[in-house]
Amino acid sequence: MTHKINPKSRKPVQNNLFVMSPLFLVMFFYILLVGSGSGDQHGTTTQYYTKLADAFLDGNLHLTRIGKDIPIDLSFYEGKFYIYWGPVPALILVPIQFFFRKPVGDFFLAFTFGTGILLAQSLLLLAVWNRYFNSLPKWTIYLSILLGGLTEPIIFLRHNYDHARIYQAAIGGGQFFLMSGLLMAFTTITKPSISNWRHASAGLLWALAIGSRHILAAPIGFMAMLTAFLLVKTNADFIAKTAKLISLGLPLALGFAVLGWYNWARFDSITETGFSYALAGVNIREHSTELF
Numbered sequence: 001m002t003h004k005i006n007p008k009s010r011k012p013v014q015n016n017l018f019v020m021s022p023l024f025l026v027m028f029f030y031i032l033l034v035g036s037g038s039g040d041q042h043g044t045t046t047q048y049y050t051k052l053a054d055a056f057l058d059g060n061l062h063l064t065r066i067g068k069d070i071p072i073d074l075s076f077y078e079g080k081f082y083i084y085w086g087p088v089p090a091l092i093l094v095p096i097q098f099f100f101r102k103p104v105g106d107f108f109l110a111f112t113f114g115t116g117i118l119l120a121q122s123l124l125l126l127a128v129w130n131r132y133f134n135s136l137p138k139w140t141i142y143l144s145i146l147l148g149g150l151t152e153p154i155i156f157l158r159h160n161y162d163h164a165r166i167y168q169a170a171i172g173g174g175q176f177f178l179m180s181g182l183l184m185a186f187t188t189i190t191k192p193s194i195s196n197w198r199h200a201s202a203g204l205l206w207a208l209a210i211g212s213r214h215i216l217a218a219p220i221g222f223m224a225m226l227t228a229f230l231l232v233k234t235n236a237d238f239i240a241k242t243a244k245l246i247s248l249g250l251p252l253a254l255g256f257a258v259l260g261w262y263n264w265a266r267f268d269s270i271t272e273t274g275f276s277y278a279l280a281g282v283n284i285r286e287h288s289t290e291l292f
Helices: 016-034 048-057 088-100 106-132 139-149 152-156 166-190 196-212 214-232 238-267
Strands: 075-077 080-082
Touching (some): 016 106, 048 166, 088 196, 196 238
């Protein structure tokens, strides 16, 4: 069953002023939320991704500046400390550390990614509304953007009652790249004649999502296969389809290769992210068959 757009339906939303209004309202709430704290732990956060960015600049894959306190929730392997979260957020911080060499709290990354999720999902909602639901009143899309912004992204802005930490930064980064890739993939499906750069962007963004949050390989693998299946079903010729599939799949393949090398260089295994060696109060390796 195919969807037929009512010829009398309203035109797509093109008034950016009205679309931006709920976005500004939600972003203002985000700023208030990240600026608040509770109790003695007010203002605390982690700086793990800054330390990893510094390590990259020093030519290392392990942390070289730990501090005097005993590190929490890091991986320890052959006398060196590592981060088992995805390295992509640290790569984003590398240019900042190169020029300024000032520590950036992980809450800053969490806030940036949370705002990015808001923008990505709002654009996706707008694209879906314009294509399939523009016969509805326009206030429905504005309400959708407002409610969407007040649900999922805000969970990445706090750690219990305090500022976000490495956990929210890694998960938020993965979710931002996941949603951004989904937005690009949606345009490739709804507009088969679109240029290949959007296919490549979807593949690249999804590779960055996996590089931020490794477990996203499962849903992204499914979405990539579904996108490829829909591309094959288009009316394009064989060469055009092949080019689109390569544009989508090549960034993902390169991303997996780089992550495999990253894991091998640290733990002598392409599938070991460091989680098995995490300092979590118990020997995780003894319970490896019970996890996941």
